[in-house]
Amino acid sequence: MPNLPEIQERIDAAVDQASKRLAEANRRIWENPELAYEEHIAHDTLCEILEENGYEVTRHAYGVDTSFEASFGSGGRLMIFCAEYDALPDIGHACGHNLIGIASLTAFLASASVLKMTNQPGRIRILGTPAEEHGGGKLDLLHAGAFEGADVALMSHPMPHHYYHETYGTVGAAGARLVAKQSKVAHYHGRTAHPAANPWDGANALDAVIAGYNNVSLLRQQMHPDQRVHCAIIDAPKRTNIIAGQTSIAWQCRSPKISDLHKLADRLCSCLQAGALATGCELDLKNETAYSDLLVNDTLCALYQGHMASYGQNVLKTDPNYIQASTDFGDVSYALPGIHAMFCIPVSEKGVVTHHVSFTEAAGTEEAFNICLTVGKCLALCACDLLEDDTKYNAVVSDWKIAKSGST
Ligand SMILES: [Zn+2]
Numbered sequence: 001m002p003n004l005p006e007i008q009e010r011i012d013a014a015v016d017q018a019s020k021r022l023a024e025a026n027r028r029i030w031e032n033p034e035l036a037y038e039e040h041i042a043h044d045t046l047c048e049i050l051e052e053n054g055y056e057v058t059r060h061a062y063g064v065d066t067s068f069e070a071s072f073g074s075g076g077r078l079m080i081f082c083a084e085y086d087a088l089p090d091i092g093h094a095c096g097h098n099l100i101g102i103a104s105l106t107a108f109l110a111s112a113s114v115l116k117m118t119n120q121p122g123r124i125r126i127l128g129t130p131a132e133e134h135g136g137g138k139l140d141l142l143h144a145g146a147f148e149g150a151d152v153a154l155m156s157h158p159m160p161h162h163y164y165h166e167t168y169g170t171v172g173a174a175g176a177r178l179v180a181k182q183s184k185v186a187h188y189h190g191r192t193a194h195p196a197a198n199p200w201d202g203a204n205a206l207d208a209v210i211a212g213y214n215n216v217s218l219l220r221q222q223m224h225p226d227q228r229v230h231c232a233i234i235d236a237p238k239r240t241n242i243i244a245g246q247t248s249i250a251w252q253c254r255s256p257k258i259s260d261l262h263k264l265a266d267r268l269c270s271c272l273q274a275g276a277l278a279t280g281c282e283l284d285l286k287n288e289t290a291y292s293d294l295l296v297n298d299t300l301c302a303l304y305q306g307h308m309a310s311y312g313q314n315v316l317k318t319d320p321n322y323i324q325a326s327t328d329f330g331d332v333s334y335a336l337p338g339i340h341a342m343f344c345i346p347v348s349e350k351g352v353v354t355h356h357v358s359f360t361e362a363a364g365t366e367e368a369f370n371i372c373l374t375v376g377k378c379l380a381l382c383a384c385d386l387l388e389d390d391t392k393y394n395a396v397v398s399d400w401k402i403a404k405s406g407s408t
């Protein structure tokens with residue numbers, strides 16, 4: 001078995017060779033932001049690079065139109081790199097998922113080059129995981145069996161530079177605890193009437209939305225500081241001379257652990273039901289996707305931290321605080337051991353945050369692309385560690401079992 005510097009040399013060479021095409025792919029995905037389940041350009045772009053490199057690609061994998069899959073190797077354990085590539089409405093790649101897709105593709109190409117050199121048992125796979133921002137593509141893929149038989153899942157996510165640098169002086173965190181999230185949509189059915197001539201005949205669905213909203217505002221006083229509830233009115237009356245007969249409002253609630261989230265979600269339901277009761281409307285409350293919190297794997301994080309250090313990148317092993325964001329990789333982290341490393345990219349000014357157009361700009365720079373290549377290399381090195389080393393792999397499984405049981 002080659003030693004670590006030899007493996008690193010091989011990985012550096014493979015990534016160097018692929019970097020021009022990876023840069024073009026990154027540019028194309030960033031310039032063509034696509035929403036959840038509509039990421040056709042990103043899907044085709046990543047599939048083309050895999051095919052150019054001689055890998056057989058299953059396009060539209062697992063019945064998900066914008067998912068894909070390619071594998072390499074035989075025997076041994078199976079590592080899956082998750083590639084995200086969806087964007088946000090109006091603000092493009094403001095979460096930088098173009099970089100996630102490229103980092104995971106880099107990791108796949110790099111670790112495949114190592115397997116070709118060593119001829120050791122072991123399998124790697126890249127899985128296109130669309131719709132992280134809305135809908136939860138990884139939940140579809142989990143249910144369709146895409147992670148069955150896999151041993152470890154790996155991915156990364158960009159953050160603004162100052163997020164870690166200001167507090168910790170680092171350029172990222174190998175492990176970050178993202179919170180659990182539940183989405184719900186409340187449809188209120190009232191009764192239309194003339195608002196001046198006979199308002200007493202109406203049941204005001206707009207008032208139901210507002211009453212529910214105000215109830216949630218009261219609930220906030222009793223919520224834990226780590227919990228969040230937020231909403232968007234998605235169907236509101238457009239006319240003033242009709243008492244609203246129909247309204248809809250989408251809600252999301254978040255809590256550090258999925259177990260606490262259910263209690264918060266129940267309280268949210270009570271607030272929304274009270275809005276209906278007070279106004280004489282009917283409430284049709286639909287549960288949409290729920291994302292589990294993200295489990296952190298200590299051993300895997302230490303491996304990634306060590307590899308990033310070998311490239312001169314100082315990252316925290318684990319972010320001590322909860323990050324108030326959620327990911328469908330949370331559910332993956334409960335199904336099998338995983339890493340969701342956070343890496344910082346340069347931003348034009350302090351105060352830039354994700355889901356803002358200033359972060360869109362940051363996610364399209366050459367500097368951000370270069371960092372994501374390094375991250376991809378380090379994810380590949382982690383995969384190589386776990387394919388080859390039973391002790392490290394067993395430690396990863398043991399950490400995962402402890403984290404799942406809630407004792408960390
Ligand atoms: Zn996002």
Ligand SMILES: [Zn+2]
Pocket residue numbers: 095096097132157
């Ligand atoms: Zn994101």
